[in-house]
Amino acid sequence: MGVDGMFDYFRQHRILLAPMAGVSDEAFRALCREQGADLAFTEMVSAKGLSYANEKTHHLLRLAPGEDQVAVQLFGHEPDTMAEQAAWIEQEMGESLAYLDVNMGCPARKIVSKGDGSALMKDPALAAAIVRAVRAAVSCPVSVKFRRGWAMGEETAPEFARRMENAGACAVAVHGRFAEQLYRGSADWGAIARVKEAVAVPVVGNGDVRSGADAVAMVERTGCDAVMIARGAEGNPWVFAQAKAALAGEPEPPAPNAGERVAMARRHARLLSEREGKNIVRMRKHAMWYLAGLPGASAARAKINACVSVEDFDAVFDELLAYGGSSA
Template identity: 85%
Template sequence: MYAFFQQHRLLLAPMAGVSDEAFRALCREQGADLTYTEMVSAKGLSYANEKTRGLLRLAPGEIQVAVQLFGHEPDTMAAQAAWIEDEMGESLAYLDINMGCPARKIVSKGDGSALMNQPELAANIVHSVRGAVTCPVTVKIRRGWAMGEETAPEFAQRMEAAGACAVAVHGRYAEQLYRGSAEWGVIARVKEAVSVPVIGNGDVRTGASAVAMRERTGCDAVMIARGAEGNPWVFAQAKAALAGESEPAPPSVEKRIAMARRHARLLSQREGKNIVRMRKHAMWYMAGLPGAAAARGKINACVSVEDFDTVFDELLVVIAEHETER
């Protein structure tokens, strides 16, 4: 997959509750070369759960997406991987297997990062999924499970031997959740351990940090998650920085609010009138703006595009007043 990642160096990470097609469309527009779906439950798909299937929907004009699957039963994973490939055809760039999610409700069932404690089962899953599809299969892992026990390099080798075509590494232990900072050294160590492409992930929030990660780890692609929340422009900045060009200036307040409005409309096209999912995005777009803290309560009562527009209109008035006072 080296040729693929030469063309796709900048990736939007899978983010449950966040990386739906509306958000993916905005990140792609700003320069993300490839985006991931939210993690999709193999079990949910096997029950033909409509909500789970909905996670596979593409936005209009979305050409390709990486689908991330989670689960721990090799047969279920393989069967659902085959179903996804059948359904999505050419729009499926590759299938990624979640071996990094540390959330209690996921690991308590043996899914996500719990698989890092079960390398044999994890290898079985990769092997079974690989056998069921023609598209590439990748894994997304963490530094290890327990604090201080870095197992990622050896684990990645096993996944490669089982058929993984690339490995994404988030440099935190599962037990660490999102605390502390990501250790990029482990990305370099995984890179040394395997011969498939390695995707670096963790704490890239600016163009400069994307360049620093690539230089320090030698990773083949850079994956961004939280740095894109309320900030799809991070991809334009990272793209320029990785190309050795000067980064575009950060967006003005007006641009941030205009993006938030578009985001709300895209979500509404997907979800209908009720877009409570937009609340967290709105908070992110507004973070740090004058009047944002006071608008928080109002955002939490918003349901429709019109509700959000009203809060954004009010916020722009507060910001204009703030500017004239200065």
């Protein structure tokens, strides 16, 4: 599937769950797909970790029950290692791999300090070499995700996108913040529009989509071919149902009430436990996101931080519902 195939793909897969470390695991992907996400990314995967045959890294590629396809985002800065591990992923995943994305947008210090993620925006020649190497190593489509630019106030995304396109990228995804901005301030969707004007490959827009109305506005303002939702989905998988309805010109489903939010949190905890066992410490952050703003949520925070098992979380959820006078 080349560029034309990717345009066709995004006509059918317009709403994507972004790759998020520690967030877009199997349980969360299952809930987001159920709510209307057309495609979900796994957590971003380290090419170096795969090259060490790290079981923890391999675990990230496992599909959720009933999940037909995923996209995988690979990060690293060594063209040969990236190419070798991209080929391994394609061989291992087969038809369940929708496409591969090269991470050039993550601004986290532990990522950029090694020359990975958005640090590659400072070295477009190396970034292009990575795309060429990965593209030559696989038969599936390859996309690149990056930011508005590295340094605050210095937008390089349109030219960077052209270089990635020339290196063989079949699509690009753009987050409308600078790397130095991290997640502060607002995403500039104008940067996405300028990338769309600069390239002939599909463009996926990312940044500050928290509702169906936001998804529609992003498409209208930028002309992007698909919308990628990241932090707007944390504790809120319903955003995909809202986006799907809004993009179809239908009324958005109402926001979930307290009981529905707690019920989803319970399901999430059980899905995690089914896949990972009794210890589901990683559910703590999800629980806080689900409960944010509900009566009693602030008081529940300390208790959530002590939760380990499904039973622990259920006890906190029960107490919060009793406090708020709701039922799940």
